[in-house]
Amino acid sequence: MLLVENISKTFHPGTINEKKALQDLTLHLKSGDFVTVIGGNGAGKSTLMNSIAGVFSVDKGRIVIDGDDITKQPEHKRAKYIGRVFQDPMMGTAAGMMIEENLAIASRRGRMPTFAWSSKEEDREHFRLLLQELDLGLEDRLSDKVGLLSGGQRQALTLLMATLNQPKLLLLDEHTAALDPKTAEKVLGLTQNIIRRYHLTTLMITHNMRDALRFGNRLIMMHDGRIIIDLEGREKENLTIPDLLSMFEKASGNVLDNDRMLLG
Amino acid sequence: MFDLFLPTLSQGLLWALMALGVYLTYRVLDIADLTVEGSFPLGAAVAASLLVEGFSPLTAILTAAVAGGLAGVITGILHTKLKIPALLAGILTMIALYSVNLRVMGKANLSLLRIDTVFSFIREFGLNNAQSVFVIGLVSTFLFGALMYWFFGTEIGAAIRATGYNQQMIRAQGIDTNGTIIIGLLISNALVAVSGALIAQSNGFADVGMGTGTIVIGLASVIIGEVLFGTRSFRNCLISVVLGSIVYRFVIALVLQLGMPPNDLKLFTSVLVAFALSMPLFKKNIDGRRAVK
Numbered sequence: 251m252l253l254v255e256n257i258s259k260t261f262h263p264g265t266i267n268e269k270k271a272l273q274d275l276t277l278h279l280k281s282g283d284f285v286t287v288i289g290g291n292g293a294g295k296s297t298l299m300n301s302i303a304g305v306f307s308v309d310k311g312r313i314v315i316d317g318d319d320i321t322k323q324p325e326h327k328r329a330k331y332i333g334r335v336f337q338d339p340m341m342g343t344a345a346g347m348m349i350e351e352n353l354a355i356a357s358r359r360g361r362m363p364t365f366a367w368s369s370k371e372e373d374r375e376h377f378r379l380l381l382q383e384l385d386l387g388l389e390d391r392l393s394d395k396v397g398l399l400s401g402g403q404r405q406a407l408t409l410l411m412a413t414l415n416q417p418k419l420l421l422l423d424e425h426t427a428a429l430d431p432k433t434a435e436k437v438l439g440l441t442q443n444i445i446r447r448y449h450l451t452t453l454m455i456t457h458n459m460r461d462a463l464r465f466g467n468r469l470i471m472m473h474d475g476r477i478i479i480d481l482e483g484r485e486k487e488n489l490t491i492p493d494l495l496s497m498f499e500k501a502s503g504n505v506l507d508n509d510r511m512l513l514g
Numbered sequence: 515m516f517d518l519f520l521p522t523l524s525q526g527l528l529w530a531l532m533a534l535g536v537y538l539t540y541r542v543l544d545i546a547d548l549t550v551e552g553s554f555p556l557g558a559a560v561a562a563s564l565l566v567e568g569f570s571p572l573t574a575i576l577t578a579a580v581a582g583g584l585a586g587v588i589t590g591i592l593h594t595k596l597k598i599p600a601l602l603a604g605i606l607t608m609i610a611l612y613s614v615n616l617r618v619m620g621k622a623n624l625s626l627l628r629i630d631t632v633f634s635f636i637r638e639f640g641l642n643n644a645q646s647v648f649v650i651g652l653v654s655t656f657l658f659g660a661l662m663y664w665f666f667g668t669e670i671g672a673a674i675r676a677t678g679y680n681q682q683m684i685r686a687q688g689i690d691t692n693g694t695i696i697i698g699l700l701i702s703n704a705l706v707a708v709s710g711a712l713i714a715q716s717n718g719f720a721d722v723g724m725g726t727g728t729i730v731i732g733l734a735s736v737i738i739g740e741v742l743f744g745t746r747s748f749r750n751c752l753i754s755v756v757l758g759s760i761v762y763r764f765v766i767a768l769v770l771q772l773g774m775p776p777n778d779l780k781l782f783t784s785v786l787v788a789f790a791l792s793m794p795l796f797k798k799n800i801d802g803r804r805a806v807k
Contacts, residue, residue: 303686329688342686344679347672355676360688363669411687 251451252279252302252419257311259297259475271297272308273475279419279451286462287455288494289472295455298472299421302453304328316418330360333412333450335405335425342408345397349388349407352396353377356411380410384440402433406440413444420445422454426461438465459491473502520644522767526760527651528716529731531658532709533739533759534752536732538702541751542666543695544678548604548729549589550706552611553582555725557707558714559618562626565715571632575711582707583700585611590696608725615722622722631715647716654712658705659752665701666748674698675748706732727780730787735759737790 259272271294279285289295301308304325312321315331336342343352354368374392381389384406388399396404405425412420422441426434442465445452456462462469469486471479471494478501481489532554539547557578564574585607592603616622636646665671676684677694685691706728714720739758745751769782 324690326685326688326690329686332686334686336682341680341682344676344683346679347676351672352676355672355684355687355689358669358687363673363689365668365670367667368669368672369667 251281251283251316252277252453253312253314254278254298254302255312255314257301257308257313259301259306259308271475272301274311275476276311277470277477279453281451282449283468284445284450284452284466285454285468285470286466287453287470287472288457288459288462293472294475295472296423297475299423299453299455302328302419303332303334303421331418332421333359333414333417333419334421335408335412335423337424337427339401339404339408339428342411343396343404346395348393349381349396349399350374350377350392352407353380353411353414356414359411359415359417380414381407384410400433402429402437405429405433405437409437409441409444413448413450416448416450418451420450420452422452424455424457427457441465459494463489463491463494471498471501473498478502518767518771520648522763523760524644524647524651525716526763527655527756528647528712529709529735529763530651530655530756530759531712532706532728533732533735533755534658534662535702535705535709536729537736537751537755538662538698538705540733540736542675542678543698543702545593545600545695545699546604546729547586547589547699547702548601549585549607549611549699549703550604550728550732551725552608552615553585553703553706553725554710554713554728555615555720555722556585556611556618557582557710558720558724559615559624559710559722560707561711562624562714562720563618563620565626565629565631566624571630571635571715575632575708578707578711579704582710583704585707586699586701586703587696589703590692590699593699594692594695612722619720619722624720626715626718626720632712633715650712654708655756658708659756662701662705663749663752670694670697727783730780730783731762734783734787734790735762737787738762738765741790741793 254275254277256274256276257272258270258274261267261269261271275294275298287295287298300306302313304320304323308321312319314320318331320328320331334342350369354370354373357373377392378389386403386406388403388407396407399407409425425441426437429437438461444450452466454466463486467486468482469479469489470477479497532550536550539545560581561574561578564577565571589603589607592598592606593600598606632650633643633646636649637643641649666675673684673689674694674697677689677691677698681691684694710724713724735758736755737758738761739754739756740751742761743750743754743757745754766779770776774782
């Protein structure tokens, strides 16, 4: 499904700020894999995700989705395959446009826009039903501007937009990190439901170890631009946080000291 | 005073096309595009030159639109493909257009005296000069306003609007933001050039210096319109900008009547725009003080 082969990415090469963000990283995802990604600051989690999404090009290696080599494709072309939800709730939607307009744009993800009218009556009912499932009271606010919504509502809407026409790959970059715990829980629940319903192949970065263990069928931990732990199926199910910590120490030779990585 | 009413209204309508162009870059694309300072006289120069050569007013105006659109595309390429900051890209095109405009006209000023213009064409239906300007202003503003409303409601138009709000988001939805920015600048500067072409015909001349201050007049119209007439929806915004352009002309007519020397107009407009742009800050301070009390 997703094939990331020997990719490397160095930021600011040859300067004092040189940062090897990804080092010869390889990752294969099977169709329907729901992978949680953890790791400390600067481990390369977001760099990995942005490399796959095409925010920047990689220095080396190749990225293949469903048999198509997308390594050289610009970001907007990869949108055909990839749905994304960002950490910042402001990033995934156009604040000055209506909920309906945002959904209409998302419903055309990866297709060339035409001179057809953007908001169609027949879409409206479909959008309303989908919004109803979010259970956030958005179904009656189709013509409200997205800027009026709370962070949690915007994040749920972004999630809906990213999965509106099922992407081959869903990328979630700490998409609940900026939300309060209750809202985060709700958005995570929605995420789980949507991924299950459409069997979406998903990469989810989280800084919360408990979430990383609770969700998905596979867990990877990154350190220094490499994957140091990769557990699947039963192995992952039986995993506990202390296990994970000791595995990290063994694999990286470091003690995990990271304020942002939540243990509980 | 009353005999100034219709001409002032008409001027407001002719300039409204320019204001719509500025609205498109400044608000929709979120770019302060200085190309307009060059594309406005470009429209005037192209139209005047063609009219002098005996071409029809319609040909002259349409060619002006194409020329203005091209100027916008150049700024767009400088900004998106060559990564030059938008403000600087606009300045570069604006400066370049000064030379282009001189070349188009062959001299600094081209008179349209005794040349058939779009207004003399309308006068043949028995209208006087002021009425003909009003009719053309009304028709062109309505026509281009409706076209804009339609276009920005289409899938492409929605993508351009979303680009202005959030480039990251619209790229994640598969839209090439370089393309949408270039199209936006094209349409904006085409509108500005049409406005220049109409103003030149209404004034009876095209002048290489007539673009100075275009951006500020455009901004003044946009801001006045938004404050007085609202920003609820895209259609509301378009109407607000047109009305803002008209109100701006009345303000200018008023201060001139009150005895302000015409040479001070640009200073006045700049102060007006600076004041309007800083309004949110003042408002916040005042609200903040109220809240403390």
